[in-house]
Amino acid sequence: MSAPDLVVQDVAAGYGARKVLRGLSLPPVPGAQVTALVGPNGAGKTTLLRAIAGLVPASGTIRFGTQDLLTASAQQRAGVMAFMPQFMPQRMSLSVLEAVISALRASPPSTATWSNDGFRDASLAVLARLGIVDLALSAFDQLSGGQRQLASLAQALVRRPKLLLLDEPTSALDLRHQLQVMQIVREVAAQGTTVIAVLHDLQAAARWADNVVVMKDGALYASGAASDAITSTMLREVYGLDGIVERTSTGELHIGGYALKA
Ligand SMILES: Nc1ncnc2c1ncn2[C@@H]1O[C@H](COP(=O)(O)OP(=O)(O)OP(=O)(O)O)[C@@H](O)[C@H]1O
Numbered sequence: 001m002s003a004p005d006l007v008v009q010d011v012a013a014g015y016g017a018r019k020v021l022r023g024l025s026l027p028p029v030p031g032a033q034v035t036a037l038v039g040p041n042g043a044g045k046t047t048l049l050r051a052i053a054g055l056v057p058a059s060g061t062i063r064f065g066t067q068d069l070l071t072a073s074a075q076q077r078a079g080v081m082a083f084m085p086q087f088m089p090q091r092m093s094l095s096v097l098e099a100v101i102s103a104l105r106a107s108p109p110s111t112a113t114w115s116n117d118g119f120r121d122a123s124l125a126v127l128a129r130l131g132i133v134d135l136a137l138s139a140f141d142q143l144s145g146g147q148r149q150l151a152s153l154a155q156a157l158v159r160r161p162k163l164l165l166l167d168e169p170t171s172a173l174d175l176r177h178q179l180q181v182m183q184i185v186r187e188v189a190a191q192g193t194t195v196i197a198v199l200h201d202l203q204a205a206a207r208w209a210d211n212v213v214v215m216k217d218g219a220l221y222a223s224g225a226a227s228d229a230i231t232s233t234m235l236r237e238v239y240g241l242d243g244i245v246e247r248t249s250t251g252e253l254h255i256g257g258y259a260l261k262a
Pocket residue numbers: 015018020039040041042043044045046047048
């Protein structure tokens with residue numbers, strides 16, 4: 001069965017009196033694909049992910065297939081999705097392996113019967129997939145920023161979510177790990193997970209995402225294939241930048257030559 005689309009319609013969300021999203025509607029976010037969420041600082045990208053994850057009060061419609069995520073219980077949501085936040089907790093007195101096992105125990109996929117060894121093996125397998133099995137016994141709160149980001153991604157992936165929300169998943173990673181993580185994100189989508197990833201690197205969004213959603217001031221500015229959503233007009237109107245967007249001879253989108261708008 002193919003993964004369902006995510007429907008976001010007329011969503012309002014914010015923080016107390018501060019309304020960040022005011023009636024945001026997106027075209028259906030396609031199932032089993034990677035959708036990049038881009039836009040300038042403060043555009044509301046994290047707020048949208050938090051609204052989908054049930055972490056800020058929201059109204060409107062947020063539906064994943066037939067499941068209404070706005071009325072779902074925390075347990076129901078945890079059974080469907082995983083959210084990797086932009087900032088990891090500073091204090092966590094667990095080893096990396098314990099942290100991943102505890103994320104898995106909190107919401108184990110129902111596709112298996114779980115034993116203690118099963119939790120441990122599945123967690124070690126994800127650490128191995130991310131190339132950080134050597135960190136398994138390290139204290140989570142003594143990791144470097146990039147290591148912490150990989151460990152946090154392991155906590156999200158280990159639950160094999162149907163909907164994976166990633167907030168700047170590669171912002172602290174070196175080039176090799178950026179590549180590795182984005183390849184894994186694509187594999188996860190190919191295996192049936194619907195992925196939404198906030199990315200600041202437009203070149204990475206063009207390379208890795210099936211669809212790009214551009215947000216500005218809490219609203220949708222554009223969405224579609226990278227070549228439709230990422231344009232020089234968008235750079236000017238959304239980021240206040242002059243830039244060049246062109247197709248290379250191999251058909252890839254190249255975005256560069258940025259300069260502050262004159
Ligand atoms: N906890 C909060 N309380 C009040 N306002 C908040 C809170 N978190 C975010 N905001 C405000 O909401 C707006 C949108 O923030 P959000 O984090 O969603 O943006 P973003 O697009 O993810 O930005 P960035 O790219 O900088 O991470 C900003 O103006 C921000 O100041």
